[in-house]
Amino acid sequence: MTSTERAYVLQWIDKGSDDLLVAKMIIEQNVPVLDVACFHIQQAVEKFFKAFLIAKKEEFPKTHNLDYLKVLCIRHDASFAAFEVGDLENYAVRNRYPHDYDLPDPAEVKRLYDLGVTIRQFVQDLLN
DSSP states (O other): OOHHHHHHHHHHHHHHHHHHHHHHHHHHTTOSOHHHHHHHHHHHHHHHHHHHHHHTTOOOOSOOOHHHHHHHHHTTOGGGGGOOOGGGGGGTTGGGSOOSOOOOOHHHHHHHHHHHHHHHHHHHHHHO
């Protein structure tokens, strides 16, 4: 990977890290918008997956589908299969608009946040 390509991949990691930071701020401030925190966690994981795929020169369509992106990542490293990201899927779009849905509880949001942090570290380790 050239230095320019690496810098671009790291921008994806940085943007995902920003999403995790926003989620952490919501969680720590005990603000009653946990669905918004989950949206940012979903966005972070999406960006981490895409950063890995870009580094591997794997093309992907415009999508928020984490399960699909994970399958593409598994083509390059089977360890991605361990990450259960399906719970984040609804937070990509559905929970951003008024619908009949259940709000996540604080324990679930913390679990999803920890998953996002784990995936970021995993991807960073693979790219180093």
